[in-house]
Amino acid sequence: EAGVTQFPSHSVIEKGQTVTLRCDPISGHDNLYWYRRVMGKEIKFLLHFVKESKQDESGMPNNRFLAERTGGTYSTLKVQPAELEDSGVYFCASSQDQYPYYEQYFGPGTRLTVT
């Protein structure tokens, strides 16, 4: 069974540019989550999709971040325009069950560097 995949693995962009990260969850997983870790900080929740609907986007830092999940399959996270503080590792995770079961499968992450 294929795991969660993320693309690209690494992206370097200049401040003010746009970047789109992609996540392909495990097939059949209705729940898809985005997290990120900025330098030296803890992994932070960004948002949660159930199929194509946003269940919880309380962790999205501001309106420069836009997440979509087309047809309840893959998801994209767009940062526009990127700022220096957006640098970090962005993780995607998927799961079949919600609370109280927390077995989420994480992808390897996308390392975003904004210069």
Added chain:
Amino acid sequence: LAKTTQPISMDSYEGQEVNITCSHNNIATNDYITWYQQFPSQGPRFIIQGYKTKVTNEVASLFIPADRKSSTLSLPRVSLSDTAVYYCLVGLKGSGNTGKLIFGQGTTLQVKP
């Protein structure tokens, strides 16, 4: 929110048993306790989950006392490949349980030869 406290780092030697204890005084009645492992340059990986007493799988054991205000992850006979960061997580207290994970600093385990 159920805040967790765990040691920042631990050292061990190959073949030893490692116990990492996590405190979660604010744990809610319906919360489960979950542990994740993260290797460098990888995403976190689910290890084990429990509600009370003891849970064991092929990787680890999880001990939870009756009051559930702490839990201990036990790794038997660690090897160098167990060097990683270990996170203890508990569920949200209150409404809007959406399954989001709240990560703390984790415990960096260094296994030495």
